[in-house]
Amino acid sequence: MTEFPRPTADAARAPLIATRDLVRRYAIGAATVEALRGASLTIARGEFVAVTGPSGSGKSTLMNILGCLDRPTSGSYQFEGTEIADVDADGRAEIRNRRIGFVFQNFNLLARTTAIENVELPLFYGPSPLHAQHARAAQALERVGLAHRAHHVPSQLSGGEQQRVAVARALVNGPDLLLADEPTGNLDSRTSAEIIAMFRELNRTSTLTIVLVTHDPEVAAAADRSVTFRDGRIVGDSAAAATGSRRSAP
Amino acid sequence: MSLLDVAAAVPELGTAGQTAKLITMTARVAARALWRNRLRSGLTMLGMIIGVAAVIAMVSVGKGADRFVQEQMQSFGTNIIMVIPGAVTSGGARSGWGGASTLTANDTEAIRRNAPDVVAATHSRRQVAQMIYGSANWSTVVQGVTPDFERVRNWPVVAGSFFTERHEKSASKVTVLGQTVVRNLFGPGQDPVGTTIRIKNVPFKVIGVLEAKGQSSYGQDQDDVAMIPFSTAERRLMGAAILGSVEMIFASARSTTAIPVAVDEITTIVRQQHRITRPEDDDFTVRTLEDMAGASAAASQVMGNLLLAIASISLLVGGIGIMNILLVSVTERTREIGLRMAVGAKTRHILLQFLSEATVLSLTGGLIGVGLGLVVTSLIARFAEWPTALSFGSVALAFLVSGSVGVFFGFYPARKAAQLDPIEALRWE
Numbered sequence: 156m157t158e159f160p161r162p163t164a165d166a167a168r169a170p171l172i173a174t175r176d177l178v179r180r181y182a183i184g185a186a187t188v189e190a191l192r193g194a195s196l197t198i199a200r201g202e203f204v205a206v207t208g209p210s211g212s213g214k215s216t217l218m219n220i221l222g223c224l225d226r227p228t229s230g231s232y233q234f235e236g237t238e239i240a241d242v243d244a245d246g247r248a249e250i251r252n253r254r255i256g257f258v259f260q261n262f263n264l265l266a267r268t269t270a271i272e273n274v275e276l277p278l279f280y281g282p283s284p285l286h287a288q289h290a291r292a293a294q295a296l297e298r299v300g301l302a303h304r305a306h307h308v309p310s311q312l313s314g315g316e317q318q319r320v321a322v323a324r325a326l327v328n329g330p331d332l333l334l335a336d337e338p339t340g341n342l343d344s345r346t347s348a349e350i351i352a353m354f355r356e357l358n359r360t361s362t363l364t365i366v367l368v369t370h371d372p373e374v375a376a377a378a379d380r381s382v383t384f385r386d387g388r389i390v391g392d393s394a395a396a397a398t399g400s401r402r403s404a405p
Numbered sequence: 406m407s408l409l410d411v412a413a414a415v416p417e418l419g420t421a422g423q424t425a426k427l428i429t430m431t432a433r434v435a436a437r438a439l440w441r442n443r444l445r446s447g448l449t450m451l452g453m454i455i456g457v458a459a460v461i462a463m464v465s466v467g468k469g470a471d472r473f474v475q476e477q478m479q480s481f482g483t484n485i486i487m488v489i490p491g492a493v494t495s496g497g498a499r500s501g502w503g504g505a506s507t508l509t510a511n512d513t514e515a516i517r518r519n520a521p522d523v524v525a526a527t528h529s530r531r532q533v534a535q536m537i538y539g540s541a542n543w544s545t546v547v548q549g550v551t552p553d554f555e556r557v558r559n560w561p562v563v564a565g566s567f568f569t570e571r572h573e574k575s576a577s578k579v580t581v582l583g584q585t586v587v588r589n590l591f592g593p594g595q596d597p598v599g600t601t602i603r604i605k606n607v608p609f610k611v612i613g614v615l616e617a618k619g620q621s622s623y624g625q626d627q628d629d630v631a632m633i634p635f636s637t638a639e640r641r642l643m644g645a646a647i648l649g650s651v652e653m654i655f656a657s658a659r660s661t662t663a664i665p666v667a668v669d670e671i672t673t674i675v676r677q678q679h680r681i682t683r684p685e686d687d688d689f690t691v692r693t694l695e696d697m698a699g700a701s702a703a704a705s706q707v708m709g710n711l712l713l714a715i716a717s718i719s720l721l722v723g724g725i726g727i728m729n730i731l732l733v734s735v736t737e738r739t740r741e742i743g744l745r746m747a748v749g750a751k752t753r754h755i756l757l758q759f760l761s762e763a764t765v766l767s768l769t770g771g772l773i774g775v776g777l778g779l780v781v782t783s784l785i786a787r788f789a790e791w792p793t794a795l796s797f798g799s800v801a802l803a804f805l806v807s808g809s810v811g812v813f814f815g816f817y818p819a820r821k822a823a824q825l826d827p828i829e830a831l832r833w834e
Contacts, residue, residue, distance in 0.1 A: 224747060276744075
């Protein structure tokens with residue numbers, strides 16, 4: 156088993172995320188589908204990036220690779236200066252556990268399991284002692300304003316509350332990166348605004364790097380930077396547009 | 406500002422600590438998952454429960470029967486060797502059991518004196534005779550034996566004493582009675598020792614009462630007997646065509662391990678006595694309880710194999726049941742597995758999770774099965790009045806095997822879960 160290396164001073168200087176020419180192909184039966192066709196993207200610590208684009212444009216594939224759930228067919232992905240292609244499955248599990256938080260469109264909470272136990276879930280697989288888990292989970296719930304709902308099960312919570320439990324779960328290990336795939340897709344506009352405001356606040360006060368995929372222009376507008384995908388390529392990047400450099404060809 | 410303040414405050418666990426935590430959490434999650442599907446878990450365990458219970462009950466009954474036979478054998482005498490007249494040979498017709506006896510009291514004497522591994526030897530003649538005491542009468546087997554009989558047959562008296570060499574030499578008219586005879590001739594509370602009874606109209610003084618032996622393994626009442634000195638039987642009661650002719654010789658070997666040697670010694674001595682040079686001319690047979698137990702050992706071997714077959718089949722069926730329900734569980738919980746992987750579960754964490762669910766299922770089933778088996782055993786002992794013997798070894802083995810079955814049949818579903826692709830699993834509907 157490879158221990159995932161702790162970030163060194165070098166790693167701290169490196170951008171949090173640096174991808175170059177990412178290509179991801181899937182074999183579906185006899186046919187090959189190219190979900191990513193050479194995506195290069197650099198995200199610094201503390202950025203709040205919205206990834207937009209039509210369905211099937213490669214957004215989710217990118218998120219899976221950024222989240223170390225999937226590996227590119229070719230190209231390079233460096234996370235905190237570490238080439239992920241060189242990290243084995245256990246090492247990637249550790250990165251997911253300790254450096255990355257996930258928020259999903261459908262919340263993915265365990266049914267019939269209380270909010271606080273859902274938040275504790277990532278701690279099972281980490282090195283924190285059992286007795287400390289409850290305190291940490293409680294604190295994470297407090298951070299998202301749900302301390303009073305700690306012992307409710309998902310079916311007793313509203314959609315917005317469920318998504319906040321999911322955010323608390325993503326935060327519980329103190330990650331560097333929060334990946335959110337359509338986090339407001341199942342929420343009404345008022346609740347969406349609440350969740351996005353919470354992301355905004357987390358990004359500002361804790362310098363948490365956030366990358367979120369969305370279809371909603373309002374949500375995308377809340378981010379500092381917007382990256383647009385089409386047909387597996389990056390066709391727009393507000394950061395690149397601002398500096399006038401590194402614009403990907405359409 | 407960091408996300409959470411406690412994060413930095415609590416020291417991290419070492420490798421051993423993490424393992425301990427993981428085991429604790431895994432067991433807790435497994436127990437909870439099974440508890441949530443109580444009915445399903447219970448039904449899944451049923452195969453295991455019934456299998457283990459059946460094995461425990463049947464092993465107990467089998468062991469009980471074995472022990473009963475052993476005790477019966479033991480009650481027949483200590484390290485006993487029997488010499489009976491006649492032999493079954495291929496060389497023409499010969500008299501077997503019950504034919505005119507060629508064994509004599511001299512043979513017994515020779516065995517006593519010349520066989521170093523024989524500590525005691527006696528012989529007997531039997532006859533059914535009517536006995537009378539007061540107005541009561543009873544027909545029983547009168548057996549003429551020598552004083553060594555008490556030792557050879559391991560059959561002490563509970564009142565009075567057994568007859569001695571002196572009684573034997575003088576052909577005294579004394580008798581030692583079995584419990585059944587006492588019950589039929591004497592009233593309750595009456596002490597038979599010192600009274601005089603009449604056997605075939607000859608007055609005999611009762612000098613002792615034998616300990617109760619109960620039924621023999623052939624269903625005979627061993628206590629329905631009256632012992633008299635051999636010389637008395639020969640001269641005063643039964644008469645003899647050839648003086649000193651005996652029906653059977655009993656000898657007692659020095660120890661259990663000395664039995665085969667003693668058998669050889671006895672065979673040699675009796676051949677010399679009878680001037681037999683070729684073994685196929687033997688007019689006697691030397692037998693041990695071992696020979697007699699042979700048949701029952703073969704029977705219990707068959708029984709044991711049958712038990713093993715039943716146990717294997719029921720545990721196999723129980724194991725397949727567990728595998729089946731675990732496969733269902735893996736499918737149902739695909740999303741949960743994907744999520745656990747996304748938040749940092751490694752392959753072995755998922756493997757361990759489902760293996761432990763299988764093991765908890767099978768061990769719980771095994772435990773309940775053992776409990777049920779013990780209950781059934783005690784019911785059999787009480788109501789069917791069969792002898793049963795609890796074997797701690799079989800209980801431990803049943804438990805161990807049920808645990809192994811869980812691990813074995815849980816492995817395939819667990820591996821299936823652990824090999825899921827997290828992305829696919831998270832998308833599962």
